[in-house]
Amino acid sequence: MIRIDCPWCGMRDEAEFTYRGDATVTRPGANAPEEAFHDFVYARKNPRGWHVEWWYHSSGCRQYLKVVRHTMTHEVRTVARATETPEVPSE
Amino acid sequence: MSQPFRLPAGGHVDRAQNLAFTFDGKPFTGHPGDTLASALLANGVRLVGRSFKLHRPRGIFSAGPEEPNALAEMRDGARREPNTRMTQIELHDGLVAASQNRWPSLRWDLLSLNSLIAPVLSAGFYYKTFMWPAGFWEKVYEPLIRRSAGLGRASGQNDPDFYETMQAHCDVLIIGAGPAGLAAARVAGASGQRVMLCEQDSILGASLLGQDEAWRTATLAALAAMPNVTLLPRTNVFGAYDANVVGALERVTDHMLASPAHTPRQRYWTIRAGKIIHATGAHERFIAFPDNDRPGVMLAGSAAAYVRRFGVKAGRRAMLFANNDAAFEDFFTLQDAGIGIAGIVDPRTDSAGAEAARARGITVWADSQVIGTAGTLALQGARVARRGSSGTDTLVAADLLCVSGGINPAVQLASQSRTPVEWNERLQSWVPGTPILPQFAAGSVNAVTGIAAAAADGARAGAAATGGDAAISLPTGAVADATVLPFWEVSVKGKSFVDIQDDVTADDIRLAAREGYKHIEHAKRYTTHTMGTDQGKSGGLIGAAVLAAARGERVQDIGMPTFRPFTQPVTWGAIAGPNIGKHFEPTRLTALHDWHVRRGAEFMDTGAWVRPGLYPAPADSDAWDTVLREARAVRRSVGICDVSTLGKIDVQGKDAAVFLDRLYTNTFSTLPIGRARYGLMLREDGIIFDDGTTSRLAEDHFFVTTTTANAGPVMQHMEFYLQTVWPDLDVTLASVTDQWAAMSIAGPNARATIQKVVEGLDLSNEAFPFMAVGDATVKGCPVRVFRISFSGEMAYEIATPAGFAETVWQAVIDAGEAFRIEPYGLEALGLLRIEKGHVAGSELNGTTTASDLGLGKMIKKRGDFVGRALASRPGLTDPGRPHLVGIRSVSRGEQIRAGSHLVETGTTLSLGWITGVTRAVELDGWIGLALLEGGEARKGTRMTATSPLHGESVEVEILSPHFVDPENARVRV
Numbered sequence A: 001m002i003r004i005d006c007p008w009c010g011m012r013d014e015a016e017f018t019y020r021g022d023a024t025v026t027r028p029g030a031n032a033p034e035e036a037f038h039d040f041v042y043a044r045k046n047p048r049g050w051h052v053e054w055w056y057h058s059s060g061c062r063q064y065l066k067v068v069r070h071t072m073t074h075e076v077r078t079v080a081r082a083t084e085t086p087e088v089p090s091e
Numbered sequence B: 001m002s003q004p005f006r007l008p009a010g011g012h013v014d015r016a017q018n019l020a021f022t023f024d025g026k027p028f029t030g031h032p033g034d035t036l037a038s039a040l041l042a043n044g045v046r047l048v049g050r051s052f053k054l055h056r057p058r059g060i061f062s063a064g065p066e067e068p069n070a071l072a073e074m075r076d077g078a079r080r081e082p083n084t085r086m087t088q089i090e091l092h093d094g095l096v097a098a099s100q101n102r103w104p105s106l107r108w109d110l111l112s113l114n115s116l117i118a119p120v121l122s123a124g125f126y127y128k129t130f131m132w133p134a135g136f137w138e139k140v141y142e143p144l145i146r147r148s149a150g151l152g153r154a155s156g157q158n159d160p161d162f163y164e165t166m167q168a169h170c171d172v173l174i175i176g177a178g179p180a181g182l183a184a185a186r187v188a189g190a191s192g193q194r195v196m197l198c199e200q201d202s203i204l205g206a207s208l209l210g211q212d213e214a215w216r217t218a219t220l221a222a223l224a225a226m227p228n229v230t231l232l233p234r235t236n237v238f239g240a241y242d243a244n245v246v247g248a249l250e251r252v253t254d255h256m257l258a259s260p261a262h263t264p265r266q267r268y269w270t271i272r273a274g275k276i277i278h279a280t281g282a283h284e285r286f287i288a289f290p291d292n293d294r295p296g297v298m299l300a301g302s303a304a305a306y307v308r309r310f311g312v313k314a315g316r317r318a319m320l321f322a323n324n325d326a327a328f329e330d331f332f333t334l335q336d337a338g339i340g341i342a343g344i345v346d347p348r349t350d351s352a353g354a355e356a357a358r359a360r361g362i363t364v365w366a367d368s369q370v371i372g373t374a375g376t377l378a379l380q381g382a383r384v385a386r387r388g389s390s391g392t393d394t395l396v397a398a399d400l401l402c403v404s405g406g407i408n409p410a411v412q413l414a415s416q417s418r419t420p421v422e423w424n425e426r427l428q429s430w431v432p433g434t435p436i437l438p439q440f441a442a443g444s445v446n447a448v449t450g451i452a453a454a455a456a457d458g459a460r461a462g463a464a465a466t467g468g469d470a471a472i473s474l475p476t477g478a479v480a481d482a483t484v485l486p487f488w489e490v491s492v493k494g495k496s497f498v499d500i501q502d503d504v505t506a507d508d509i510r511l512a513a514r515e516g517y518k519h520i521e522h523a524k525r526y527t528t529h530t531m532g533t534d535q536g537k538s539g540g541l542i543g544a545a546v547l548a549a550a551r552g553e554r555v556q557d558i559g560m561p562t563f564r565p566f567t568q569p570v571t572w573g574a575i576a577g578p579n580i581g582k583h584f585e586p587t588r589l590t591a592l593h594d595w596h597v598r599r600g601a602e603f604m605d606t607g608a609w610v611r612p613g614l615y616p617a618p619a620d621s622d623a624w625d626t627v628l629r630e631a632r633a634v635r636r637s638v639g640i641c642d643v644s645t646l647g648k649i650d651v652q653g654k655d656a657a658v659f660l661d662r663l664y665t666n667t668f669s670t671l672p673i674g675r676a677r678y679g680l681m682l683r684e685d686g687i688i689f690d691d692g693t694t695s696r697l698a699e700d701h702f703f704v705t706t707t708t709a710n711a712g713p714v715m716q717h718m719e720f721y722l723q724t725v726w727p728d729l730d731v732t733l734a735s736v737t738d739q740w741a742a743m744s745i746a747g748p749n750a751r752a753t754i755q756k757v758v759e760g761l762d763l764s765n766e767a768f769p770f771m772a773v774g775d776a777t778v779k780g781c782p783v784r785v786f787r788i789s790f791s792g793e794m795a796y797e798i799a800t801p802a803g804f805a806e807t808v809w810q811a812v813i814d815a816g817e818a819f820r821i822e823p824y825g826l827e828a829l830g831l832l833r834i835e836k837g838h839v840a841g842s843e844l845n846g847t848t849t850a851s852d853l854g855l856g857k858m859i860k861k862r863g864d865f866v867g868r869a870l871a872s873r874p875g876l877t878d879p880g881r882p883h884l885v886g887i888r889s890v891s892r893g894e895q896i897r898a899g900s901h902l903v904e905t906g907t908t909l910s911l912g913w914i915t916g917v918t919r920a921v922e923l924d925g926w927i928g929l930a931l932l933e934g935g936e937a938r939k940g941t942r943m944t945a946t947s948p949l950h951g952e953s954v955e956v957e958i959l960s961p962h963f964v965d966p967e968n969a970r971v972r973v
Ligand SMILES: [Zn+2]
Pocket: A006, A007, A008, A009, A010, A057, A060, A061, A062, A063
């Protein structure tokens, strides 16, 4: 069970959160072409290593958090607020 | 003497007290401190079960959780539990246990004929033999396998016990209370940090039991005096998960006949540890040789444990087959206890152990091996031969054959923590490498063997974890070298088991390799090696070594199968904990629930909500009578329905209108204050997500409703876009579903009804037209009135703070008395919406687009919104896609079934399916809604609705989905 240090609530179990996917993709602007939206919805990198993900504190403060997680070890390095840009380790 | 194999003294048993128990109906006695296994051995019981596949006779093989053979059905009646390990069952007075897997009796097992057809039951036999012909599977093979290959039987009744769920945090968790674990706890506890010590056994000490009892007692006393240390005996850590979170099962009352009142049978612990010290010890492994499963063959350390801990002789005349000196030391314990000694068979040519044995007058056959055993239901002797010689062998008489092939450090939990395992040359086994998480390993799991050395290693780990002082007194005890000669299998013809529980032989492993299942994970699944309840704790590595040899590789190069939870079986009751029956998930009741109960409603579960399905009246002869009566009241006069379950979201803020414009396909910024509008919400991929009405209560204040099912998901969706995509918008969201009760009053007399009770609001059609919204009061209770309709009739929805719900509802009922108002439930609601052609969950099913459902004109042409870009993709706009239509049976009385396929009459190609059906009140007979390819163009034609499942075909007309008032005039009068 992953533990996530919510910036609003403190250290909590994974069970309190809902995974919401890749936080490295950004919704295209209003006039962006269909292809940009296609990539936003469907194209994912599936990296082996550090990854920035949305975790929603659904049984807590109901805030979406940016979690820097290692996809092999599940280590959580950083938990940031939605509007922040967390540092991602190179290795 | 009732216990002929009980020693006169020694061990942790209380000889002054007798405990009566039965095994297979026969009465026996034992003592407090016994396990079922030790008590049976004390009584001379050797045969305790039949094997899983071949029904071979089996005896007690070990003294702990690694036990492959001695599995019992514990207790009877509702508390009967299969596959419990006799080596872990604490004896109690009145205990009832039965052997498993034998029919009709343990001694005369007819299915042991399986042994004679054993060549058929080789590796992969389930895959090869029972796959063809297919029809035979259900009728012949499965019942046969169920009778012959099943393990124990579950009770088939509700579990009468209850289970607790525990949550815990600590700085240091120590797993295992042998010399290493106790020393680690002593050091860590002295540091003042919060320490938890879990031990699967009922008493703490492990290998210390019957050895340095003074040190053990002093250490336990010191730990008991530390308020920061929690000792959890009878608690097995069954799984290690991410971030040093572990799961553990505490057996609270399994050592009693039944749980005392208010006491849980077991506790399921979730422990979050800062640091973990693995002091999990090691499991002794055996050696593969022909008929190594005979009752009387036992792990050497276990035979010693029966002497030291239980004061029990596992046999009268013992011999040893071992490749390491540590096992010799265990064997000497048997000699010291007065057990007759037949000799030692050692594959090594020379050893310190052999010298010590000879000094004790014990015969040692060096450079030799056991090539078979004699006896049927019990061991009578072992055949000994020199290694590599094809010459004569000697039959040595013995009723106990102790075996040791070395030890397997218990790396399961460390490995589950993603600590890589490393090969230890000295032990010929895996040990934990460098951990990723803040963890440590100490004692024999860390390849540090011998009591004093293991304790010193534990003290070191305790100090490393806490910064404490490792200098503590150390126990004394076994010191012999655990170094082994690599020796896995005696290579002679015969049934040499590598997995005794699953009846997997060395030949099975080789067969798997020959047939291409060479990867260790493949060989495991093909042969079922290590897949039993013991998970191959003592035999897993032997099978791996045989596989490695078959591949021409070294065992350390082929790896081990992934270790997964659970290290020991966990009962479902403990996993479920208190979350059973009605507590499995929360039940949501509306504020009007009690009224519905008093009215005699029949309820339906919709998600977590419990809603009235219908309100039967005494005169109704069946459910359809009720539903049609309720729906007719709405079409002809007036009805009232509890719609409190609809999701409600309060949206406020300067940018609330802009926010809703971006989330919905239609525009809300143009909505006047005091008006409602139907809205459609897409997912980003262009598929419909949800629908509902949204009202504008003020310039910066909207009240959004969602479908009942999507109340939560829509809220999350809104929060996601607000927090992550448009955080610059000034908007605040609040879910108010439970705060507002809501009721729909529908029918031609709806206005006349509520006009009698609604105060402070002009409800005339001119002042309060269709889609108007306003505040008012009913009997002094504040209400919001919405003129919206789901049924297609003139209708009002009245929402009121939940505490006023029944007052308002009853006031409306009283006002409607003159019009014979009827409360209507979910069934009538469904009937009315199908007649009107309103979509619901079975059409908003996650695959449909706005144009599929005839809602294409709700997509605005200008401005961005979620789903805009991808909704216009060709695949989603293809006119051939299934389209919403109405259907009606041509022969009016003929029933149509939801889920039926629509085919052109005389063909079988499905062109669509029926999403909902009902008997109608507005017109005769059965109608429904369907999604039909090219549905628009097919209107006016006839097709066949077919349900192969029911063998039914019905001719139907394809129509507009709006059976009632397609011009939508009624809602506006
Ligand atoms: Zn939080």
